[in-house]
C-alpha cells in the first residue's frame with residue numbers, strides 16, 4: 190500500500206512537472222510573439238501600404254539570437270534580417286512572426302531564409318489577411334518539415350487570444366483594407382473639460398499640452414494621410430506635419446464643398462509633403478486652377494460625402510487616415526460609418542461659451558440610449574491631459590471570413606479569381622501585383638558606358654532616368670540618391686519631388702523618352718524572372734490595366750479615363766514574348 194502510494198505520488202509529480210513545463214513554454218511562445226509584433230511596429234508609417242512584419246528567433250535554450258523587421262516594401266524581409274543576425278544559431282531554433290509572410294509573385298525569400306537557416310519551428314501570430322496569400326507560406330514551411338503553430342488554430346487559450354490581438358492591432362489598417370472598401374480611420378480631437386474644441390470665437394491654440402501635441406505628431410507619423418475640413422483651414426491655417434523627428438510624413442487632405450479657401454495657406458506649401466484638395470464638381474474653377482498652379486492636386490466628386498472620398502483613397506492604396514477636423518465634418522464622417530477609432534485628448538480646463546464648438550456635430554440622435562458606445566477603451570495620462578481612446582467599430586476578425594483561394598475552390602470549383610477579361614493590378618500585394626513597377630524585382634540595365642548596373646526595382650531605374658545625361662552635378666547626386674533609395678516608394682518620392690522642385694535637373698527629352706525607358710526596364714524584368722514571365726503569359730487574352738485612380742498617364746484612372754500606358758506596355762511585351770508580334774526585339778522605340 191505504502192509502495193503503491195509512493196509510485197502514484199512520484200508519477201503525479203512527473204505529470205505536474207510536465208504540465209508546468211508545457212505552461213512555461215506556452216507562456217514563452219506568447220511573450221515572443223508579442224515581441225515580434227512590437228518589433229514589427231518599429232517601421233510603422235514607412236511600410237504602408239504593406240504590412241508590418243517582425244521576426245524574433247529564439248534558441249531551444251530560450252535565448253533571443255536574432256530580430257528583424259520590414260523597413261519598407263522592397264527592403265529585406267524581417268525573416269531574412271533575423272536569420273542573418275542569428276547566423277548558425279538558427280539551427281533547431283524557433284522563429285516567431287507576427288504575421289504569415291506574404292510571399293508574393295513566387296518570391297519566397299522569407300520562407301526559404303527560415304528553411305535554409307535550419308529553423309525547426311515557426312510560431313505565427315496570424316495568417317496573412319489577403320485571400321490570395323493566406324496560407325501559402327504556412328503550407329510551404331510545413332512542406333519543408335517545419336513545425337508551424339498558428340495562434341488561434343494550433344494554440345488556443347484566453348492568453349493566446351490576447352497575443353493574437355496584439356498581432357492584429359499592429360497591422361489593423363492592413364487588416365481593415367482586406368476586410369472593407371475604406372481605409373482605417375481615426376478621429377482625433379483635443380477638448381476642454383467642458384467639451385469644447387475651441388472658444389466661441391473659434392480660437393483653439395492650444396487646448397492640449399505640448400506633450401499631448403507631440404503624441405499627435407507621432408500619430409500623424411503612423412498615418413498615410415491627415416484630413417481636415419474647409420473651416421479648419423480657414424480658422425487655424427494648420428500645417429498638419431509630423432514634427433516628431435520620426436521621418437514619415439503623411440499627405441494632407443482638405444475636404445471643402447465651397448472651395449472658399451484662403452489663397453495663402455500653410456497647406457499650399459508643399460516643400461515637406463503634398464496636399465490633395467477634395468471638392469464638389471464644378472466648385473470655383475479659377476481657384477482649382479490656382480491650386481493646381483501651386484502643385485496642389487484637386488479631386489472633384491459629384492457629391493462630397495466621406496464614404497465616397499474614403500473609397501477613393503482606399504483605391505489609391507491608402508491604409509490609414511487621421512481625421513483632425515472640427516465637429517461638422519467629424520459628425521458627417523461618423524454618420525457615414527467611416528470612423529473606426531477615436532482619440533480624445535481631454536485637457537483639465539474650462540472655456541465655456543454657449544456657441545463654442547464641440548468635437549462632434551449633429552448626429553440626429555435624440556435619446557441617450559442611442560449614444561455610440563466605444564469598445565476596448567483605454568485611458569492614458571499624458572502630462573496634465575487624459576487621452577481616452579477606443580473603437581467605434583469592432584476589429585475585423587478575418588479568420589473565419591476570408592477563405593483562401595484553395596479553400597474557395599474546394600467549396601466551388603467554378604469560382605475563378607477573375608471572372609472578367611480585364612485584369613487590374615496596382616499595389617504589389619494584389620494578385621497580379623508583380624506587374625507593378627514597385628514590385629521588388631531588381632533589374633540590370635546598361636549605363637551610358639554600356640556597363641551593367643543593378644537597380645532595386647523598375648521604379649528606381651525609371652525615376653533615376655529623369656536626370657540622366659544632365660550636365661549638372663546635382664543631377665548626378667539625385668541619381669545616386671534614387672539608386673540607393675530603400676524602397677520603390679522612396680525612389681518615387683525623391684524623383685517626383687526633384688522633378689517638381691528643380692525642373693532644370695530633368696533631361697530635356699524626358700517626355701519623349703519616358704515610355705521607352707519604362708519599356709526597356711519592363712522587358713528586362715520580365716525576361717530575367719521566369720515566374721514573372723509565365724505570369725505575364727498566363728494573362729493572354731485579358732486586358733491589363735494599372736488600376737491607379739490618379740495617374741492618368743501610366744494608369745487607367747478612376748473611370749477608365751487614364752491612358753494606361755503601363756498596361757499597354759505589358760500587353761505589348763506579352764505579345765512579343767508570345768511571338769505574336771513582328772516587332773524586332775532590339776527595336777525599343779515603340780509607338781503605342
Ligand SMILES: NC(=O)C1=CN([C@@H]2O[C@H](COP(=O)(O)OP(=O)(O)OC[C@H]3O[C@@H](n4cnc5c(N)ncnc54)[C@H](OP(=O)(O)O)[C@@H]3O)[C@@H](O)[C@H]2O)C=CC1
Nearest residue numbers: 378379393418419420421445446447514515516517518521
Ligand atoms: N481642438 C481640436 O482638436 C480641433 C479644433 N478645431 C476647431 O474647430 C473649428 C472648426 O470646426 P468645424 O467648422 O466643424 O470645421 P471642419 O473641419 O469640420 O470643417 C467643416 C467644413 O468641412 C467641409 N466639408 C466637406 N465635406 C463635408 C461634409 N460631407 N460634411 C461636413 N463638412 C464638409 C466644409 O467646408 P467648406 O465650407 O469649405 O465647403 C465644411 O464647412 C475651428 O474653430 C477650429 O479651430 C478644428 C479641428 C480640431
Ligand SMILES: Nc1c(N[C@@H]2O[C@H](COP(=O)(O)O)[C@@H](O)[C@H]2O)[nH]c(=O)[nH]c1=O
Nearest residue numbers: 379393395396397425427428429430513
Ligand atoms: N487645437 C488643438 C489641435 N488642433 C488641431 O491641430 C491642427 C494644427 O496642427 P499644426 O498646424 O500642424 O500644429 C488644427 O488645425 C487642428 O486640426 N490639436 C491638438 O492636438 N491640440 C489642440 O489643442
